[in-house]
Amino acid sequence: MTDSVPYASIESLDHEGRGIAHVEGKVIFIEGALPGEKVTYSVFKKKPSYEMATMKEVVLASFMRVSPKCPHFGVCGGCSLQHLEESAQMAAKQRVLEDDLWHIGKVRAEEILPAIHGEAWGYRQRARISVKDMSRRKGKVLVGFHEKRSSFVVDMHRCEVLPPHISALIEPLGELIGKLSIRERVPQIEIALGQDVNVLVLRILDPLSPADETLLKDFADRHEVQFWTQTKGPDTVHPFYPLDAPALNYTLPEFGITMPFKPTEFTQVNPVINRLLVRRAIGLLDPQPGERIADLFCGLGNFTLPIAHRGAHVVGVEGSAALVARAIANAAYNGLAERTEYRQADLFQATAHSLAALGHFDKMLIDPPRDGAAEVIKALAGRGPRRIVYISCNPSTLARDAALLVHEQGYTLKAAGVANMFPHTAHVESIALFEKQGFAA
Template identity: 45%
Template sequence: MRFKKSSPPPKKSRPGSSRNTDHPRPNPRETLEIDIEQLSHEVRGIARYRGKTLFVDNALPGEKVKARITASRAKFDEAVAIEILEPAAIRQTPPCPHAAECGGCSLQHMAPQAQIEAKQQILLDQLQRFGKAAPEEVLPPLTGPDLGYRSKARLGVRYVKPKSGGKPELVFGFREKGSNNLTDISQCLVLPEAFSALIPELKQLVERCNTRRHISHIEVAIGEDATALVVRHLQPLTNEDRSQWLTFAQAHNLHLYFQPGEEAHKAWPEAGPERLAYALPEFGLTLQFHPQDFIQVNFGINRKMVHAAIDLLDIQPEDRVLDLFCGLGNFTLPIATRAREVVGVEGILELTRRGQENATANGLANIQFQAADLTADFTRSPWARGGFDKILLDPPRTGALEVARNIGHFNASRIVYVSCNPATLARDAAELIQRGYHLSKAGAMDMFPHTTHVESIALFERQ
């Protein structure tokens, strides 16, 4: 497959300025038959129409589709395929009945193997385009089950007046594609089957609540030991409503939290810590997390990812290792089972506390966790002294630009970069290369099947 970079949104015209009239403006309701040539980096089909690039949702390379224009820009237009006239070999029937409307999964029309192959190519294209870099070795993608994999989700709750009129009706689900509206769902196939089956009952429970219009969303967090529900409500729940939620949680063996404001409070079971857990058996570790903590939501791929990261770092018993953007210790603790010492640094203080809890619970005394702003110059921080043999980066989508600019301070022999955005990985790769590293290995990870998210892992070695 070939990929093309999407054009940026056009700049707004000043009042009184003339518009570009080189291309006739399409009718937003217009339908047309087009041939899809390739995929964009957002995994949308690309076609040419009236001399402009057309990005087409729900379309795959090699297909002829009937599409409806949805938006017109100065340099490109957008559309959605409403009928597939000649399907590609990689097209499949979406397994979920809500796939056409729900924005939770936007690639269910594409075979899972084709999805990860496309993401691998997107990674390599972005590295070349923005980083002017190509890995010496392309790692095989890390893959796993494409359904029932997700351990966290947030279901929206909203009352909407039907287009046909009448009383507002409850809509319970995820946002629609390209919209803030919600898709009403009865199941979610990327969530574990046991929880997906509870969605109709959850909706009925919300409808029975006296304060139903003040419940904004239901968050689910699934550990390997238990499942938790977090009920976000904008006004106090009545005693009757609280009783209904407690009865539901007890009947289905769920942990229950109420969230009237910023913090969620555990309501059931009354005893025990406010924690769930997941295991990393290869390292003999169990990590605990609060239902609202950030974690890797695909436990199967996470285990493979941690194994790959430790393998790429090539940790030796005397190594001192730095784990930046460490969270609650997902990589820090496994590294500590191999290294002399590990320093984990995270911007969110609460997560560093959680990391220390996990280190103590697992009997690891060779870890120190630090809270620090990693978007600023950190080279004079006390924790940055002493040098590091290996470094692991696991930044948010914005990447680790400031880290990359200062990383030469540590003189580490290897850097493993775990990324959730290939564009910022590529940008940071260029910085690392300028500072004496070369891109040794890189590959994609299928952390979020059926979505356009591209997760990857890369190894940089000092030249």
């Protein structure tokens, strides 16, 4: 810490959940501060036009402030908004989306959709937690998330956003790894929970000894988990014990769909919100029998199969060969192979020619990673489908792409809203509906 001032008045929140204030003509971003508050703060980074700071004391508290549930909040880098009341978190995320759409894209949605939300605690069914052997300094191995702005691992006892039965394993996992012969060579544990199995993937840099294997098997039996191991890249992920455990899967009951997946394949961390998001996406897209619909950045078929379930023919496009193979298998598993087809393509290199080669589409769903889908939208070249549903995990790239769709491709932004996929974090998941001007639903 390098500086402090008596107090600052907080005007709003930024995209990372930090309070924004103006002091002597400079913008100050203050971690832990909320709109409407007056706080004292301490600066840890100075730039010519702004400063980064942490809150020291609340002089005047916001009515939206609540006591964080997690004892590690403020140290752990996993959550940034536990001090903000849950409905206010959703309102703040909706404001981020609307502000980005206007300030970046110069567009406004004709309708603001109600926020999609669910249980705010114990929701996270996927996580990657770090491991650090601190035996010499603290007498134990630390298992947890990184501290804020640090590579240090938090000395955690529990995590309130993990399901309770997984949170309860944090300290036992540290004790387990502390007994392994390779405890200094286990940097990470990946958590992947399914309907019928809890998987823990150990990243190991050296082989397990026979004694290590015995310890892992005993832990798995006692805590009802399945261990997988990973020695290098994703191709080296293999089940270790027990080998007869059920396969990982999640379900979309509304569509009668079961989605098998491997523990390192991408799935949403919040299955309840994912179900609600799929329901909204299908409602906005309104697929009909006989329509030909594109699902771009389709992954393992999270939206592809519900669209096909409604009777449309769906072409899923994905850059990862492994995910394409998984999507094909999932379509067959759910009896939807005849209504689906998949192509492997790098959509970040899309051109008018490569997109046209996929054929005509009546409608399109786009679910890109954080970088967005600018090249895809440019490649539409005025020949896009009459309706596009865009799922986004980054409101700023959604806003950029919305500008391309509205100002260059002739679409209208009919509706937009947020889904609280990651409660207590500043992450903004959103969904938007675009229609060609003049099209009547």
